[in-house]
Amino acid sequence: MTTTVLKIAGLKVAYGGIQAVKGIDLDVRQGELITLIGANGAGKTTTLKAITGTLPECRVDGHIEYAGQAIKGLGSFELVRKKLAMVPEGRGVFTRMSIQENLLMGAFTRNDKQGIADDMEKWFAVFPRLKERAAQMAGTLSGGEQQMLAMARALMSHPQLLLLDEPSMGLSPIMVEKIFEVIRSVAAQGITILLVEQNARLALQAAHRAYVMESGLITMQGDAQQMLNDPKVREAYLGEA
Template identity: 55%
Template sequence: MLKVNNIHTYYGNIHAIKGLSLQVDKGEIVTLIGSNGAGKSTTLMSISGITRPKKGTISFEGQDITSTLTDKIVAMGVTQVPEGRMIFPRLNVYENLLMGAYLRKDRKGIKKDEERSFELFPILKERRKQAGGTLSGGEQQMLAIARALMARPKLLLLDEPSLGLAPIVVENIFEVITQINQEGVTILLVEQNAQMALQIANRGYVLETGKIIMEGEAQDLMNDKSIQAAYLGID
């Protein structure tokens, strides 16, 4: 579904991504793990067309999207949940959800997906008229995911969904991510909580200073002693 081939992405003169290649097959959960500053978020933004690579190619369902505008990439079926949620704080929950469907015209479909969002995250239904900025961190993360799903993505890019959340909320979020995947949405997950990410993923990539240093089946990565020491807190 997604193929990233030897991309190089810069922030000004800073060479953030250095020849990165990865692929995500239809139906998979693939996770990208690494320390702060490794280039995980930049990788997702390169795929989304927000920070375009200077070299290399990115293709989605066989079509080159390396230079495609972000709104066109969303229309093709790639949606990103950004780090830090980035919901619209002055809009209420319902209005935030509708923003996720801004490219769509099918009112019945939008209504159906809105109801599905409330099934996945019942607390959002209770808060539907509440301003997004007054929600808790966990509720904002739920809203950010629900808003992305309103675009009916084929591929969902998740950037640090557990960041700053209580363990019980993290468990809930990851259960929903698994459920979304089981319902047919392919997922590329960037996550510092390597333990949780590898538990639900099919495959994983390890990123350090803009380069992939290891890849493999999620279970194999969990059992690797270097990964355990560096990312799982196991000596």
């Protein structure tokens, strides 16, 4: 039986009187690529931030379990040490540091110098644009290059679970295809991924299973390929009647 890496039960998030997440259940099993799709404001990013403890002042109820341990209330730095990494919406690269320095920051929990060097070369091979600009300040990169860097930096921590929040946002169609090519490649290496994405078609094509979120609730879940052919999903998220 496949191990459950992430289990969420009855998760609720409230900002003052606003209930952003209204009691959801979600699980991610080892080696899966799971996508969470939905319109803007559905609660997708709030869900990821609840998992990683990066929400502003709010009330979080429910159970969040990672690798068999309850993690609600743990700091994000503690989660990185436990091999849970997140690429946030907006990338969040260290703009005044070089590409190489950003990647080294991704490996701050590690002390295997040769392994870190090997991994840097590994991800440079996946993202050749980054290798060409290794000494360049991250703030001077294009949006697509910053997204590549944010992903490579997270992967330098050797995550058991990688959370991706809107990786295609604001990118050109060519760069979106490249980012999804990398996501599929990372998943093929056995890294478990939970992907929040507005490009529902590409997300469903890449994923094993999917959850649909509307107004803070999970309204649909199942096999991603079957969802691609579901009339309700096609009409609401793929722009097809």
